[in-house]
Amino acid sequence: MQRKLYDEDHELFREVATEFNAREIAPHYAKWDDEHMMSRDMWTAAGEQGLLGLAVPEDFGGMGMSDYRFRAVLDEEFARSNHLAVGLAFHLHDDLVLPHLLAYGSDELKERWLPGMVTGEKVTSIAMTEPGAGSDLRSVRTKAVRDGDDWLISGQKTFIGNGISGDASLVLARTDGGTGRGSTDSFSLFMVEKGEGYNTGKQLDKMGLKASDTAEIFFDDVRVPGVNLVGEVGQGLRYAAEQLPQGRLAIAVASSAVARTVYEATVQYTKDRNAFGERIIDFQHSRFELADILTEVEVTETYVDQAILAFNAGELDASSAARAKLWASERVKSITDRCLQLHGGYGYILEYPVAQAYLASRLLTIFGGTNEIMRDVIGRAIAA
Incomplete structure:
Protein backbone atom coordinates (compact mmCIF):
# COMPACT_ATOMS: atom_id res chain seq x y z
CA MET A 1 0.00 0.00 0.00
CA THR A 124 15.14 21.99 27.15
CA SER A 125 13.23 19.45 29.20
CA ILE A 126 9.74 19.27 30.65
CA ALA A 127 9.33 18.71 34.41
CA MET A 128 5.83 17.63 35.34
CA THR A 129 6.16 14.07 36.69
CA GLU A 130 7.01 13.61 40.35
CA PRO A 131 7.71 10.54 42.49
CA GLY A 132 4.09 10.63 43.66
CA ALA A 133 2.45 12.14 40.59
CA GLY A 134 2.70 10.72 37.09
CA SER A 135 -0.36 10.79 34.87
CA ASP A 136 -2.35 12.42 37.71
CA LEU A 137 -0.93 15.93 37.47
CA ARG A 138 -3.40 17.29 40.01
CA SER A 139 -1.33 15.46 42.63
CA VAL A 140 1.81 17.50 41.83
CA ARG A 141 3.32 18.84 45.08
CA THR A 142 6.12 21.08 43.78
CA LYS A 143 5.07 24.57 44.86
CA ALA A 144 5.79 28.10 43.71
CA VAL A 145 5.31 30.97 46.17
CA ARG A 146 5.39 34.65 45.26
CA ASP A 147 8.25 36.69 46.67
CA GLY A 148 7.95 40.24 45.37
CA ASP A 149 8.23 40.11 41.59
CA ASP A 150 9.79 36.65 41.74
CA TRP A 151 8.67 33.14 42.59
CA LEU A 152 10.32 30.65 44.93
CA ILE A 153 9.98 27.06 43.71
CA SER A 154 10.47 24.02 45.93
CA GLY A 155 9.92 20.37 45.17
CA GLN A 156 11.16 17.35 43.27
CA LYS A 157 10.61 16.00 39.76
CA THR A 158 11.54 12.62 38.29
CA PHE A 159 11.86 10.83 34.94
CA ILE A 160 13.05 14.10 33.37
CA GLY A 161 14.47 13.49 29.90
CA ASN A 162 17.31 15.91 29.00
CA GLY A 163 17.35 16.63 32.74
CA ILE A 164 21.13 16.56 33.06
CA SER A 165 22.16 17.76 29.60
CA GLY A 166 19.47 20.43 29.31
CA ASP A 167 19.75 24.13 30.07
CA ALA A 168 16.21 24.75 31.27
CA SER A 169 13.02 22.97 32.15
CA LEU A 170 9.35 23.78 31.73
CA VAL A 171 8.12 23.19 35.28
CA LEU A 172 4.59 22.57 36.53
CA ALA A 173 4.18 23.88 40.09
CA ARG A 174 1.31 24.50 42.46
CA THR A 175 0.62 28.21 42.92
CA ASP A 176 -2.60 28.31 44.97
CA GLY A 177 -0.88 27.66 48.32
CA GLY A 178 -3.01 24.59 48.94
CA THR A 179 -2.13 21.06 49.97
CA GLY A 180 -3.59 17.76 48.90
CA ARG A 181 -4.89 17.12 45.43
CA GLY A 182 -5.29 20.40 43.57
CA SER A 183 -8.03 21.74 41.33
CA THR A 184 -7.70 22.59 37.67
CA ASP A 185 -6.68 26.18 38.50
CA SER A 186 -4.13 25.30 41.19
CA PHE A 187 -1.06 25.06 38.97
CA SER A 188 1.14 27.24 36.78
CA LEU A 189 4.01 26.74 34.35
CA PHE A 190 7.46 28.28 34.65
CA MET A 191 10.53 28.25 32.44
CA VAL A 192 13.34 27.56 34.91
CA GLU A 193 17.00 27.78 33.99
CA LYS A 194 19.40 25.30 35.48
CA GLY A 195 21.68 28.24 36.32
CA GLU A 196 18.93 29.73 38.46
CA GLY A 197 19.45 27.04 41.02
CA TYR A 198 17.76 23.70 40.45
CA ASN A 199 19.92 20.67 41.02
CA THR A 200 19.99 17.42 39.11
CA GLY A 201 20.00 14.21 41.08
CA LYS A 202 21.27 10.85 39.98
CA GLN A 203 21.03 9.82 36.37
CA LEU A 204 18.38 7.12 36.09
CA ASP A 205 19.43 3.86 34.45
CA LYS A 206 16.70 2.99 31.96
CA MET A 207 16.17 -0.37 30.29
CA GLY A 208 16.34 1.26 26.85
CA LEU A 209 16.94 4.59 25.09
CA LYS A 210 20.10 4.94 27.16
CA ALA A 211 21.72 7.65 25.04
CA SER A 212 19.01 10.03 26.22
CA ASP A 213 19.81 11.14 29.77
CA THR A 214 16.99 10.92 32.31
CA ALA A 215 17.24 12.29 35.83
CA GLU A 216 15.64 13.55 38.98
CA ILE A 217 15.74 17.30 39.54
CA PHE A 218 15.31 19.19 42.80
CA PHE A 219 14.15 22.71 43.65
CA ASP A 220 15.04 24.24 47.01
CA ASP A 221 13.53 27.72 47.10
CA VAL A 222 14.82 28.35 43.60
CA ARG A 223 14.26 32.02 42.78
CA VAL A 224 12.62 32.42 39.40
CA PRO A 225 11.95 35.85 37.88
CA GLY A 226 8.29 36.68 37.37
CA VAL A 227 8.87 37.03 33.63
CA ASN A 228 9.55 33.29 33.51
CA LEU A 229 5.91 32.52 34.21
CA VAL A 230 4.46 30.94 31.06
CA GLY A 231 1.06 32.45 30.38
CA GLU A 232 -1.24 33.20 33.31
CA VAL A 233 -1.18 32.07 36.92
CA GLY A 234 -3.38 29.06 37.56
CA GLN A 235 -3.61 27.99 33.93
CA GLY A 236 -0.84 25.38 33.88
CA LEU A 237 -3.09 22.33 33.70
CA ARG A 238 -5.28 23.88 31.04
CA TYR A 239 -2.21 24.68 28.95
CA ALA A 240 -0.86 21.16 29.39
CA ALA A 241 -4.20 19.68 28.34
CA GLU A 242 -4.36 21.90 25.27
CA GLN A 243 -0.90 20.82 24.13
CA LEU A 244 -1.28 17.12 24.91
CA PRO A 245 -2.56 16.23 21.41
CA GLN A 246 0.79 17.17 19.84
CA GLY A 247 2.79 15.25 22.44
CA ARG A 248 0.65 12.16 22.01
CA LEU A 249 0.67 12.45 18.24
CA ALA A 250 4.47 12.46 18.38
CA ILE A 251 4.42 9.18 20.32
CA ALA A 252 2.04 7.67 17.76
CA VAL A 253 4.32 8.79 14.92
CA ALA A 254 7.39 7.31 16.61
CA SER A 255 5.52 4.06 17.30
CA SER A 256 4.45 3.74 13.69
CA ALA A 257 7.96 4.46 12.42
CA VAL A 258 9.56 1.90 14.73
CA ALA A 259 6.98 -0.73 13.75
CA ARG A 260 7.74 -0.26 10.04
CA THR A 261 11.50 -0.33 10.58
CA VAL A 262 11.46 -3.47 12.72
CA TYR A 263 9.13 -5.25 10.30
CA GLU A 264 11.39 -4.53 7.31
CA ALA A 265 14.50 -5.63 9.22
CA THR A 266 12.76 -8.86 10.21
CA VAL A 267 11.70 -9.66 6.64
CA GLN A 268 15.32 -9.30 5.55
CA TYR A 269 16.58 -11.40 8.46
CA THR A 270 14.16 -14.24 7.73
CA LYS A 271 15.26 -14.23 4.10
CA ASP A 272 18.94 -14.39 5.04
CA ARG A 273 18.73 -16.91 7.89
CA ASN A 274 18.40 -20.66 7.25
CA ALA A 275 17.14 -23.48 9.47
CA PHE A 276 16.67 -27.16 8.59
CA GLY A 277 17.86 -26.40 5.06
CA GLU A 278 15.28 -23.69 4.40
CA ARG A 279 15.09 -19.95 4.79
CA ILE A 280 13.18 -18.89 7.91
CA ILE A 281 10.73 -17.02 5.69
CA ASP A 282 9.88 -20.24 3.80
CA PHE A 283 8.21 -21.73 6.87
CA GLN A 284 4.48 -21.16 6.78
CA HIS A 285 4.38 -19.90 10.36
CA SER A 286 6.94 -17.18 9.56
CA ARG A 287 5.02 -16.04 6.48
CA PHE A 288 1.72 -15.98 8.36
CA GLU A 289 3.27 -14.00 11.20
CA LEU A 290 4.85 -11.51 8.81
CA ALA A 291 1.56 -11.19 6.92
CA ASP A 292 -0.22 -10.24 10.13
CA ILE A 293 2.55 -7.81 11.09
CA LEU A 294 2.58 -6.10 7.71
CA THR A 295 -1.18 -5.62 7.88
CA GLU A 296 -0.87 -4.08 11.35
CA VAL A 297 1.99 -1.83 10.20
CA GLU A 298 -0.01 -0.48 7.26
CA VAL A 299 -3.22 -0.02 9.24
CA THR A 300 -1.24 1.87 11.88
CA GLU A 301 0.48 4.07 9.30
CA THR A 302 -2.86 4.92 7.69
CA TYR A 303 -4.42 5.76 11.07
CA VAL A 304 -1.46 7.87 12.21
CA ASP A 305 -1.26 9.64 8.84
CA GLN A 306 -4.88 10.71 9.25
CA ALA A 307 -4.08 11.99 12.75
CA ILE A 308 -1.18 14.05 11.34
CA LEU A 309 -3.45 15.63 8.74
CA ALA A 310 -6.10 16.31 11.39
CA PHE A 311 -3.45 18.00 13.55
CA ASN A 312 -2.33 20.16 10.63
CA ALA A 313 -5.95 21.19 10.12
CA GLY A 314 -6.39 22.04 13.82
CA GLU A 315 -8.87 19.20 14.25
CA LEU A 316 -6.98 16.69 16.41
CA ASP A 317 -8.78 16.75 19.76
CA ALA A 318 -7.67 15.09 23.00
CA SER A 319 -9.67 11.90 22.45
CA SER A 320 -8.48 11.48 18.86
CA ALA A 321 -4.86 11.95 19.90
CA ALA A 322 -5.33 9.47 22.74
CA ARG A 323 -6.73 6.90 20.33
CA ALA A 324 -3.80 7.32 17.95
CA LYS A 325 -1.29 7.03 20.78
CA LEU A 326 -3.09 4.03 22.29
CA TRP A 327 -3.36 2.11 19.03
CA ALA A 328 0.11 2.80 17.67
CA SER A 329 2.01 2.22 20.90
CA GLU A 330 0.18 -1.05 21.62
CA ARG A 331 0.87 -2.23 18.06
CA VAL A 332 4.58 -1.47 18.18
CA LYS A 333 4.90 -3.22 21.54
CA SER A 334 3.35 -6.35 20.05
CA ILE A 335 5.17 -6.10 16.71
CA THR A 336 8.65 -5.72 18.21
CA ASP A 337 7.99 -8.70 20.46
CA ARG A 338 6.93 -10.93 17.57
CA CYS A 339 9.74 -9.74 15.33
CA LEU A 340 12.25 -10.45 18.09
CA GLN A 341 10.88 -13.99 18.28
CA LEU A 342 11.44 -14.46 14.54
CA HIS A 343 15.08 -13.49 15.08
CA GLY A 344 15.51 -16.36 17.54
CA GLY A 345 18.54 -16.09 19.80
CA TYR A 346 19.98 -13.18 17.83
CA GLY A 347 16.91 -11.13 18.71
CA TYR A 348 18.06 -11.18 22.34
CA ILE A 349 21.45 -9.68 21.48
CA LEU A 350 21.64 -5.91 21.86
CA GLU A 351 23.85 -5.64 18.80
CA TYR A 352 20.72 -6.34 16.76
CA PRO A 353 18.39 -3.37 16.19
CA VAL A 354 15.32 -5.48 16.98
CA ALA A 355 16.51 -5.93 20.58
CA GLN A 356 17.10 -2.21 21.00
CA ALA A 357 13.72 -1.42 19.45
CA TYR A 358 12.05 -3.92 21.78
CA LEU A 359 13.47 -2.13 24.82
CA ALA A 360 12.74 1.34 23.45
CA SER A 361 9.18 0.64 22.36
CA ARG A 362 8.20 -0.53 25.83
CA LEU A 363 8.30 3.09 26.98
CA LEU A 364 5.75 4.23 24.41
CA THR A 365 2.73 2.74 26.20
CA ILE A 366 3.80 4.60 29.38
CA PHE A 367 5.25 7.91 28.18
CA GLY A 368 2.94 10.86 27.58
CA GLY A 369 0.27 9.37 29.82
CA THR A 370 -0.07 5.63 30.28
CA ASN A 371 -2.35 3.73 27.95
CA GLU A 372 -4.66 3.13 30.88
CA ILE A 373 -5.12 6.89 31.00
CA MET A 374 -5.62 6.95 27.22
CA ARG A 375 -8.49 4.50 27.61
CA ASP A 376 -10.01 6.67 30.33
CA VAL A 377 -9.75 9.79 28.15
CA ILE A 378 -11.39 7.97 25.25
CA GLY A 379 -14.05 6.42 27.47
CA ARG A 380 -15.00 9.76 29.00
CA ALA A 381 -15.36 11.25 25.52
CA ILE A 382 -17.66 8.38 24.52
CA ALA A 383 -19.77 8.87 27.64
CA ALA A 384 -20.04 12.66 27.29
Whole structure:
Protein backbone atom coordinates (compact mmCIF):
# COMPACT_ATOMS: atom_id res chain seq x y z
CA MET A 1 0.00 0.00 0.00
CA GLN A 2 1.54 3.28 -1.11
CA ARG A 3 1.45 6.12 1.41
CA LYS A 4 0.23 9.47 0.15
CA LEU A 5 1.21 11.58 3.12
CA TYR A 6 4.33 13.24 1.77
CA ASP A 7 5.20 15.45 -1.17
CA GLU A 8 8.49 16.49 -2.77
CA ASP A 9 9.39 19.02 -0.07
CA HIS A 10 9.08 16.38 2.62
CA GLU A 11 11.27 13.96 0.70
CA LEU A 12 13.93 16.65 0.24
CA PHE A 13 13.81 17.23 3.99
CA ARG A 14 14.17 13.47 4.46
CA GLU A 15 17.46 13.58 2.55
CA VAL A 16 18.79 16.16 5.03
CA ALA A 17 17.63 14.05 7.98
CA THR A 18 19.16 10.89 6.52
CA GLU A 19 22.52 12.59 5.98
CA PHE A 20 22.43 14.04 9.49
CA ASN A 21 21.85 10.60 11.00
CA ALA A 22 24.71 9.11 9.01
CA ARG A 23 27.21 11.92 9.59
CA GLU A 24 26.47 13.31 13.06
CA ILE A 25 24.90 10.43 14.98
CA ALA A 26 25.89 7.00 13.63
CA PRO A 27 29.65 7.29 14.39
CA HIS A 28 28.96 8.27 18.01
CA TYR A 29 25.69 6.62 19.01
CA ALA A 30 27.19 3.51 20.61
CA LYS A 31 29.42 5.69 22.80
CA TRP A 32 26.47 7.87 23.82
CA ASP A 33 24.53 4.73 24.65
CA ASP A 34 27.35 3.49 26.88
CA GLU A 35 27.72 6.88 28.58
CA HIS A 36 23.95 7.48 28.87
CA MET A 37 24.49 10.94 27.41
CA MET A 38 24.57 12.37 23.90
CA SER A 39 26.95 15.10 22.87
CA ARG A 40 25.88 18.72 22.96
CA ASP A 41 27.68 19.09 19.64
CA MET A 42 24.92 16.95 18.15
CA TRP A 43 22.33 19.54 19.13
CA THR A 44 24.18 22.44 17.52
CA ALA A 45 24.80 20.33 14.41
CA ALA A 46 21.06 19.65 14.24
CA GLY A 47 20.43 23.36 14.55
CA GLU A 48 22.81 24.10 11.70
CA GLN A 49 20.89 21.64 9.51
CA GLY A 50 17.54 23.23 10.38
CA LEU A 51 16.23 20.16 12.22
CA LEU A 52 15.23 21.86 15.48
CA GLY A 53 12.34 24.16 16.32
CA LEU A 54 10.67 23.61 12.97
CA ALA A 55 7.54 25.51 14.01
CA VAL A 56 9.38 28.55 15.38
CA PRO A 57 8.47 31.71 13.40
CA GLU A 58 11.11 33.46 11.32
CA ASP A 59 11.02 36.43 13.72
CA PHE A 60 12.66 34.19 16.33
CA GLY A 61 15.16 32.47 14.06
CA GLY A 62 13.04 29.57 12.86
CA MET A 63 11.46 28.62 9.57
CA GLY A 64 7.82 28.65 10.63
CA MET A 65 7.26 25.07 9.40
CA SER A 66 3.98 24.29 11.16
CA ASP A 67 3.31 21.30 8.86
CA TYR A 68 3.75 18.35 11.23
CA ARG A 69 4.68 16.05 8.36
CA PHE A 70 8.24 17.39 8.57
CA ARG A 71 8.48 16.28 12.20
CA ALA A 72 7.11 12.88 11.15
CA VAL A 73 9.83 12.54 8.51
CA LEU A 74 12.46 13.24 11.15
CA ASP A 75 11.03 10.59 13.49
CA GLU A 76 10.96 8.06 10.67
CA GLU A 77 14.62 8.65 9.93
CA PHE A 78 15.61 8.33 13.58
CA ALA A 79 13.75 5.01 13.68
CA ARG A 80 15.22 3.77 10.40
CA SER A 81 18.72 4.60 11.64
CA ASN A 82 18.04 3.00 15.04
CA HIS A 83 18.74 6.31 16.79
CA LEU A 84 15.60 6.21 18.89
CA ALA A 85 17.07 7.98 21.91
CA VAL A 86 17.83 11.06 19.81
CA GLY A 87 14.26 11.01 18.56
CA LEU A 88 13.04 11.01 22.16
CA ALA A 89 15.31 13.91 23.11
CA PHE A 90 14.06 15.95 20.14
CA HIS A 91 10.47 15.09 21.06
CA LEU A 92 10.89 16.56 24.55
CA HIS A 93 12.43 19.71 23.13
CA ASP A 94 10.19 20.26 20.10
CA ASP A 95 6.86 18.57 20.86
CA LEU A 96 6.47 19.27 24.56
CA VAL A 97 8.36 22.41 25.59
CA LEU A 98 8.22 24.40 22.36
CA PRO A 99 4.41 24.36 21.84
CA HIS A 100 3.86 25.85 25.30
CA LEU A 101 6.28 28.70 24.63
CA LEU A 102 4.79 29.39 21.21
CA ALA A 103 1.21 29.37 22.46
CA TYR A 104 1.48 31.07 25.86
CA GLY A 105 4.94 32.57 26.29
CA SER A 106 5.44 36.32 26.47
CA ASP A 107 7.45 38.06 23.77
CA GLU A 108 10.27 38.36 26.29
CA LEU A 109 10.29 34.62 26.94
CA LYS A 110 10.15 33.86 23.24
CA GLU A 111 13.03 36.21 22.47
CA ARG A 112 15.05 34.67 25.26
CA TRP A 113 14.51 31.01 24.44
CA LEU A 114 13.29 30.34 20.92
CA PRO A 115 16.40 31.39 18.95
CA GLY A 116 18.63 29.16 21.11
CA MET A 117 16.18 26.26 20.85
CA VAL A 118 16.39 26.54 17.07
CA THR A 119 20.20 26.61 16.97
CA GLY A 120 20.59 23.86 19.57
CA GLU A 121 22.49 26.16 21.91
CA LYS A 122 19.63 25.82 24.39
CA VAL A 123 18.36 22.33 25.20
CA THR A 124 15.14 21.99 27.15
CA SER A 125 13.23 19.45 29.20
CA ILE A 126 9.74 19.27 30.65
CA ALA A 127 9.33 18.71 34.41
CA MET A 128 5.83 17.63 35.34
CA THR A 129 6.16 14.07 36.69
CA GLU A 130 7.01 13.61 40.35
CA PRO A 131 7.71 10.54 42.49
CA GLY A 132 4.09 10.63 43.66
CA ALA A 133 2.45 12.14 40.59
CA GLY A 134 2.70 10.72 37.09
CA SER A 135 -0.36 10.79 34.87
CA ASP A 136 -2.35 12.42 37.71
CA LEU A 137 -0.93 15.93 37.47
CA ARG A 138 -3.40 17.29 40.01
CA SER A 139 -1.33 15.46 42.63
CA VAL A 140 1.81 17.50 41.83
CA ARG A 141 3.32 18.84 45.08
CA THR A 142 6.12 21.08 43.78
CA LYS A 143 5.07 24.57 44.86
CA ALA A 144 5.79 28.10 43.71
CA VAL A 145 5.31 30.97 46.17
CA ARG A 146 5.39 34.65 45.26
CA ASP A 147 8.25 36.69 46.67
CA GLY A 148 7.95 40.24 45.37
CA ASP A 149 8.23 40.11 41.59
CA ASP A 150 9.79 36.65 41.74
CA TRP A 151 8.67 33.14 42.59
CA LEU A 152 10.32 30.65 44.93
CA ILE A 153 9.98 27.06 43.71
CA SER A 154 10.47 24.02 45.93
CA GLY A 155 9.92 20.37 45.17
CA GLN A 156 11.16 17.35 43.27
CA LYS A 157 10.61 16.00 39.76
CA THR A 158 11.54 12.62 38.29
CA PHE A 159 11.86 10.83 34.94
CA ILE A 160 13.05 14.10 33.37
CA GLY A 161 14.47 13.49 29.90
CA ASN A 162 17.31 15.91 29.00
CA GLY A 163 17.35 16.63 32.74
CA ILE A 164 21.13 16.56 33.06
CA SER A 165 22.16 17.76 29.60
CA GLY A 166 19.47 20.43 29.31
CA ASP A 167 19.75 24.13 30.07
CA ALA A 168 16.21 24.75 31.27
CA SER A 169 13.02 22.97 32.15
CA LEU A 170 9.35 23.78 31.73
CA VAL A 171 8.12 23.19 35.28
CA LEU A 172 4.59 22.57 36.53
CA ALA A 173 4.18 23.88 40.09
CA ARG A 174 1.31 24.50 42.46
CA THR A 175 0.62 28.21 42.92
CA ASP A 176 -2.60 28.31 44.97
CA GLY A 177 -0.88 27.66 48.32
CA GLY A 178 -3.01 24.59 48.94
CA THR A 179 -2.13 21.06 49.97
CA GLY A 180 -3.59 17.76 48.90
CA ARG A 181 -4.89 17.12 45.43
CA GLY A 182 -5.29 20.40 43.57
CA SER A 183 -8.03 21.74 41.33
CA THR A 184 -7.70 22.59 37.67
CA ASP A 185 -6.68 26.18 38.50
CA SER A 186 -4.13 25.30 41.19
CA PHE A 187 -1.06 25.06 38.97
CA SER A 188 1.14 27.24 36.78
CA LEU A 189 4.01 26.74 34.35
CA PHE A 190 7.46 28.28 34.65
CA MET A 191 10.53 28.25 32.44
CA VAL A 192 13.34 27.56 34.91
CA GLU A 193 17.00 27.78 33.99
CA LYS A 194 19.40 25.30 35.48
CA GLY A 195 21.68 28.24 36.32
CA GLU A 196 18.93 29.73 38.46
CA GLY A 197 19.45 27.04 41.02
CA TYR A 198 17.76 23.70 40.45
CA ASN A 199 19.92 20.67 41.02
CA THR A 200 19.99 17.42 39.11
CA GLY A 201 20.00 14.21 41.08
CA LYS A 202 21.27 10.85 39.98
CA GLN A 203 21.03 9.82 36.37
CA LEU A 204 18.38 7.12 36.09
CA ASP A 205 19.43 3.86 34.45
CA LYS A 206 16.70 2.99 31.96
CA MET A 207 16.17 -0.37 30.29
CA GLY A 208 16.34 1.26 26.85
CA LEU A 209 16.94 4.59 25.09
CA LYS A 210 20.10 4.94 27.16
CA ALA A 211 21.72 7.65 25.04
CA SER A 212 19.01 10.03 26.22
CA ASP A 213 19.81 11.14 29.77
CA THR A 214 16.99 10.92 32.31
CA ALA A 215 17.24 12.29 35.83
CA GLU A 216 15.64 13.55 38.98
CA ILE A 217 15.74 17.30 39.54
CA PHE A 218 15.31 19.19 42.80
CA PHE A 219 14.15 22.71 43.65
CA ASP A 220 15.04 24.24 47.01
CA ASP A 221 13.53 27.72 47.10
CA VAL A 222 14.82 28.35 43.60
CA ARG A 223 14.26 32.02 42.78
CA VAL A 224 12.62 32.42 39.40
CA PRO A 225 11.95 35.85 37.88
CA GLY A 226 8.29 36.68 37.37
CA VAL A 227 8.87 37.03 33.63
CA ASN A 228 9.55 33.29 33.51
CA LEU A 229 5.91 32.52 34.21
CA VAL A 230 4.46 30.94 31.06
CA GLY A 231 1.06 32.45 30.38
CA GLU A 232 -1.24 33.20 33.31
CA VAL A 233 -1.18 32.07 36.92
CA GLY A 234 -3.38 29.06 37.56
CA GLN A 235 -3.61 27.99 33.93
CA GLY A 236 -0.84 25.38 33.88
CA LEU A 237 -3.09 22.33 33.70
CA ARG A 238 -5.28 23.88 31.04
CA TYR A 239 -2.21 24.68 28.95
CA ALA A 240 -0.86 21.16 29.39
CA ALA A 241 -4.20 19.68 28.34
CA GLU A 242 -4.36 21.90 25.27
CA GLN A 243 -0.90 20.82 24.13
CA LEU A 244 -1.28 17.12 24.91
CA PRO A 245 -2.56 16.23 21.41
CA GLN A 246 0.79 17.17 19.84
CA GLY A 247 2.79 15.25 22.44
CA ARG A 248 0.65 12.16 22.01
CA LEU A 249 0.67 12.45 18.24
CA ALA A 250 4.47 12.46 18.38
CA ILE A 251 4.42 9.18 20.32
CA ALA A 252 2.04 7.67 17.76
CA VAL A 253 4.32 8.79 14.92
CA ALA A 254 7.39 7.31 16.61
CA SER A 255 5.52 4.06 17.30
CA SER A 256 4.45 3.74 13.69
CA ALA A 257 7.96 4.46 12.42
CA VAL A 258 9.56 1.90 14.73
CA ALA A 259 6.98 -0.73 13.75
CA ARG A 260 7.74 -0.26 10.04
CA THR A 261 11.50 -0.33 10.58
CA VAL A 262 11.46 -3.47 12.72
CA TYR A 263 9.13 -5.25 10.30
CA GLU A 264 11.39 -4.53 7.31
CA ALA A 265 14.50 -5.63 9.22
CA THR A 266 12.76 -8.86 10.21
CA VAL A 267 11.70 -9.66 6.64
CA GLN A 268 15.32 -9.30 5.55
CA TYR A 269 16.58 -11.40 8.46
CA THR A 270 14.16 -14.24 7.73
CA LYS A 271 15.26 -14.23 4.10
CA ASP A 272 18.94 -14.39 5.04
CA ARG A 273 18.73 -16.91 7.89
CA ASN A 274 18.40 -20.66 7.25
CA ALA A 275 17.14 -23.48 9.47
CA PHE A 276 16.67 -27.16 8.59
CA GLY A 277 17.86 -26.40 5.06
CA GLU A 278 15.28 -23.69 4.40
CA ARG A 279 15.09 -19.95 4.79
CA ILE A 280 13.18 -18.89 7.91
CA ILE A 281 10.73 -17.02 5.69
CA ASP A 282 9.88 -20.24 3.80
CA PHE A 283 8.21 -21.73 6.87
CA GLN A 284 4.48 -21.16 6.78
CA HIS A 285 4.38 -19.90 10.36
CA SER A 286 6.94 -17.18 9.56
CA ARG A 287 5.02 -16.04 6.48
CA PHE A 288 1.72 -15.98 8.36
CA GLU A 289 3.27 -14.00 11.20
CA LEU A 290 4.85 -11.51 8.81
CA ALA A 291 1.56 -11.19 6.92
CA ASP A 292 -0.22 -10.24 10.13
CA ILE A 293 2.55 -7.81 11.09
CA LEU A 294 2.58 -6.10 7.71
CA THR A 295 -1.18 -5.62 7.88
CA GLU A 296 -0.87 -4.08 11.35
CA VAL A 297 1.99 -1.83 10.20
CA GLU A 298 -0.01 -0.48 7.26
CA VAL A 299 -3.22 -0.02 9.24
CA THR A 300 -1.24 1.87 11.88
CA GLU A 301 0.48 4.07 9.30
CA THR A 302 -2.86 4.92 7.69
CA TYR A 303 -4.42 5.76 11.07
CA VAL A 304 -1.46 7.87 12.21
CA ASP A 305 -1.26 9.64 8.84
CA GLN A 306 -4.88 10.71 9.25
CA ALA A 307 -4.08 11.99 12.75
CA ILE A 308 -1.18 14.05 11.34
CA LEU A 309 -3.45 15.63 8.74
CA ALA A 310 -6.10 16.31 11.39
CA PHE A 311 -3.45 18.00 13.55
CA ASN A 312 -2.33 20.16 10.63
CA ALA A 313 -5.95 21.19 10.12
CA GLY A 314 -6.39 22.04 13.82
CA GLU A 315 -8.87 19.20 14.25
CA LEU A 316 -6.98 16.69 16.41
CA ASP A 317 -8.78 16.75 19.76
CA ALA A 318 -7.67 15.09 23.00
CA SER A 319 -9.67 11.90 22.45
CA SER A 320 -8.48 11.48 18.86
CA ALA A 321 -4.86 11.95 19.90
CA ALA A 322 -5.33 9.47 22.74
CA ARG A 323 -6.73 6.90 20.33
CA ALA A 324 -3.80 7.32 17.95
CA LYS A 325 -1.29 7.03 20.78
CA LEU A 326 -3.09 4.03 22.29
CA TRP A 327 -3.36 2.11 19.03
CA ALA A 328 0.11 2.80 17.67
CA SER A 329 2.01 2.22 20.90
CA GLU A 330 0.18 -1.05 21.62
CA ARG A 331 0.87 -2.23 18.06
CA VAL A 332 4.58 -1.47 18.18
CA LYS A 333 4.90 -3.22 21.54
CA SER A 334 3.35 -6.35 20.05
CA ILE A 335 5.17 -6.10 16.71
CA THR A 336 8.65 -5.72 18.21
CA ASP A 337 7.99 -8.70 20.46
CA ARG A 338 6.93 -10.93 17.57
CA CYS A 339 9.74 -9.74 15.33
CA LEU A 340 12.25 -10.45 18.09
CA GLN A 341 10.88 -13.99 18.28
CA LEU A 342 11.44 -14.46 14.54
CA HIS A 343 15.08 -13.49 15.08
CA GLY A 344 15.51 -16.36 17.54
CA GLY A 345 18.54 -16.09 19.80
CA TYR A 346 19.98 -13.18 17.83
CA GLY A 347 16.91 -11.13 18.71
CA TYR A 348 18.06 -11.18 22.34
CA ILE A 349 21.45 -9.68 21.48
CA LEU A 350 21.64 -5.91 21.86
CA GLU A 351 23.85 -5.64 18.80
CA TYR A 352 20.72 -6.34 16.76
CA PRO A 353 18.39 -3.37 16.19
CA VAL A 354 15.32 -5.48 16.98
CA ALA A 355 16.51 -5.93 20.58
CA GLN A 356 17.10 -2.21 21.00
CA ALA A 357 13.72 -1.42 19.45
CA TYR A 358 12.05 -3.92 21.78
CA LEU A 359 13.47 -2.13 24.82
CA ALA A 360 12.74 1.34 23.45
CA SER A 361 9.18 0.64 22.36
CA ARG A 362 8.20 -0.53 25.83
CA LEU A 363 8.30 3.09 26.98
CA LEU A 364 5.75 4.23 24.41
CA THR A 365 2.73 2.74 26.20
CA ILE A 366 3.80 4.60 29.38
CA PHE A 367 5.25 7.91 28.18
CA GLY A 368 2.94 10.86 27.58
CA GLY A 369 0.27 9.37 29.82
CA THR A 370 -0.07 5.63 30.28
CA ASN A 371 -2.35 3.73 27.95
CA GLU A 372 -4.66 3.13 30.88
CA ILE A 373 -5.12 6.89 31.00
CA MET A 374 -5.62 6.95 27.22
CA ARG A 375 -8.49 4.50 27.61
CA ASP A 376 -10.01 6.67 30.33
CA VAL A 377 -9.75 9.79 28.15
CA ILE A 378 -11.39 7.97 25.25
CA GLY A 379 -14.05 6.42 27.47
CA ARG A 380 -15.00 9.76 29.00
CA ALA A 381 -15.36 11.25 25.52
CA ILE A 382 -17.66 8.38 24.52
CA ALA A 383 -19.77 8.87 27.64
CA ALA A 384 -20.04 12.66 27.29
